[in-house]
Amino acid sequence: MRRTLAAILLGTSTLLLPCLTHSQTWVGDSIVNPLTSSPGDVARGRAIVANSQVGLCLLCHSGPFPEERFQGNLAPELTASVGQSTPAQLQARLVDPGRFNPSIIMPAYYRSTGLNRVAPKFAEQTILTGQEIEDVVAFLVSLQ
Numbered sequence: 001m002r003r004t005l006a007a008i009l010l011g012t013s014t015l016l017l018p019c020l021t022h023s024q025t026w027v028g029d030s031i032v033n034p035l036t037s038s039p040g041d042v043a044r045g046r047a048i049v050a051n052s053q054v055g056l057c058l059l060c061h062s063g064p065f066p067e068e069r070f071q072g073n074l075a076p077e078l079t080a081s082v083g084q085s086t087p088a089q090l091q092a093r094l095v096d097p098g099r100f101n102p103s104i105i106m107p108a109y110y111r112s113t114g115l116n117r118v119a120p121k122f123a124e125q126t127i128l129t130g131q132e133i134e135d136v137v138a139f140l141v142s143l144q
């Protein structure tokens with residue numbers, strides 16, 4: 001009886017686990033499906049990129065942010081990094097840059113498995129949500 005109960009509880013908790021990452025359809029070097037049902041927003045994306053607690057992009061990159069005094073120089077300037085990449089390619093770079101360059105220092109913003117040294121309270125969480133990834137991609141595309 002106790003074992004049945006445990007099995008039921010285990011089953012339920014598995015069912016209740018939130019789906020943390022939206023499914024991604026990779027084709028070559030791109031993720032071709034959107035990660036949310038609502039389109040990305042350029043202004044929100046800009047705010048995420050510039051925010052030193054959310055996107056952290058300016059820790060390494062610099063970019064067209066005259067109001068930000070401290071910008072990074074560990075990575076190319078953001079407009080140059082975006083180059084001529086398509087939205088689907090940019091999405092893939094943000095989700096999992098290590099796929100393209102295993103030694104890259106840029107974090108995987110939308111991957112919850114296979115990460116190193118994750119504090120327990122952040123286990124199985126992604127750095128950005130699917131919507132935030134879409135917003136950042138919209139902003140990056142606006143730089144082109």
Ligand code: HEC
Binds near residue numbers: 057058076082107140
């Ligand atoms: C810890 C440092 C770091 C952070 C934080 C970081 N990046 Fe990067 N990023 C890099 C480096 C280094 C490269 C260059 C990789 C290369 O040239 O192979 C790069 C490359 C890129 C590229 C080009 C990728 C490609 O292969 O074409 C884009 C786009 C980009 N970053 C956007 C972002 C955005 C947007 C953020 C924030 C959400 C961000 N990065 C945060 C270090 C970082």
